Amino acid sequence: MRILVLDNDTIPSDPLRVPDGSEVVRDNYLQPDELERRLADFDVLMLMKVRVTEAAIARSRLKFVQKIGVGVDNIDMRALTARKIPLANAAGQNAIAVAEQTLLLLLMMARRWPELVKDVQSGYWRPELAAQTGELHGKTIGIVGFGAIGREVAKRAAAFGMRLLAHTRTPRREHAQEYGVQFVTLPELLTESDYVSLHTPLTDETRHLIGADQLRQMKSTAVLLNAARGGVVDEDALIDALRERRIGGAALDVFRTEPLPLDSPLSGVDNVIVSPHCGSSYESTIRQWALASENLARIARGERPHCLLNPEIYE
Numbered sequence: 001m002r003i004l005v006l007d008n009d010t011i012p013s014d015p016l017r018v019p020d021g022s023e024v025v026r027d028n029y030l031q032p033d034e035l036e037r038r039l040a041d042f043d044v045l046m047l048m049k050v051r052v053t054e055a056a057i058a059r060s061r062l063k064f065v066q067k068i069g070v071g072v073d074n075i076d077m078r079a080l081t082a083r084k085i086p087l088a089n090a091a092g093q094n095a096i097a098v099a100e101q102t103l104l105l106l107l108m109m110a111r112r113w114p115e116l117v118k119d120v121q122s123g124y125w126r127p128e129l130a131a132q133t134g135e136l137h138g139k140t141i142g143i144v145g146f147g148a149i150g151r152e153v154a155k156r157a158a159a160f161g162m163r164l165l166a167h168t169r170t171p172r173r174e175h176a177q178e179y180g181v182q183f184v185t186l187p188e189l190l191t192e193s194d195y196v197s198l199h200t201p202l203t204d205e206t207r208h209l210i211g212a213d214q215l216r217q218m219k220s221t222a223v224l225l226n227a228a229r230g231g232v233v234d235e236d237a238l239i240d241a242l243r244e245r246r247i248g249g250a251a252l253d254v255f256r257t258e259p260l261p262l263d264s265p266l267s268g269v270d271n272v273i274v275s276p277h278c279g280s281s282y283e284s285t286i287r288q289w290a291l292a293s294e295n296l297a298r299i300a301r302g303e304r305p306h307c308l309l310n311p312e313i314y315e
Helices: 032-041 054-058 077-082 095-110 113-121 127-132 148-159 173-179 186-192 212-217 235-243 282-300
Strands: 002-005 023-026 044-047 064-067 140-144 163-167 195-198 223-226 249-252 272-274
Touching (some): 002 032, 032 054, 064 282, 095 113, 095 223, 095 249, 095 272, 140 148, 140 186, 148 163, 148 173, 163 186, 186 212
Parallel strands (some): 002 023, 044 064, 140 163, 195 223, 223 249, 249 272
8 A cells, every 4th residue: 555645744743553564655745736646656645735636536546535634625525436535534633722722812812912912022011901801701602613623612612601602504402402502593693793713614605604794794893713714704805894893803723825925914904813724733633643544444454434524435
């Protein structure tokens, strides 16, 4: 089994375990045309962010693709499914890390932390600004997407005494009871929430889920947080809303184009926090590679991998 591991610089040590007799080739970021040439020589592809096109899949001899992470919007799943190539992700393995990052962003926005830190670093000392910051306790958070990450965010927000609203494609009564969350429509969530936190995958249905109309429904003081995918938000509409102060601010870990261009207007808006798509952690990365190692063993034994996204190929 020949295994191509991409995004190799994301591996904190060397946790990948492979079946006996396997050959592993490691590389970093490949452009689609480069990947198209390389895939003809490999049985397994393991990756995070590299785009995998239909053309690359068509020229490959792949028997399995493993996404290190959750979102597979960078992979042509239809092309894999058409060729009966299993695709798995690492669902749930980074939920705690992303939820903790979300609470970090919540607190930083509520307490105006970047502004205060910048003040001190610039020689200003304005403790009186504390009176212009807010508490999370008693505020309403609207969680869009209630999968593993959304549920972990709910746990932590509840510990801060926040009111929990959620919007999801498949609301479950047991989740409402377990997490103390109220499931509502998206318009209801937007109009009632002080913080709107996005945790939904990027699909054809969720692309630009938050656009100009949705931003107009938010409170003028509300903050938008996005640790999902940049495409879930209409970035141009968001920039307009921020510049015109139609919402209170935004905390963004993901963007339409990554890395975020140096000339992006988001870098120069003072009511915005930006970070470099870094919701994972050392521990969550180790968990994801452990699951990937187990999936390699299962594929070698002719078994279905864990977290399989296209089970119809086995029918």
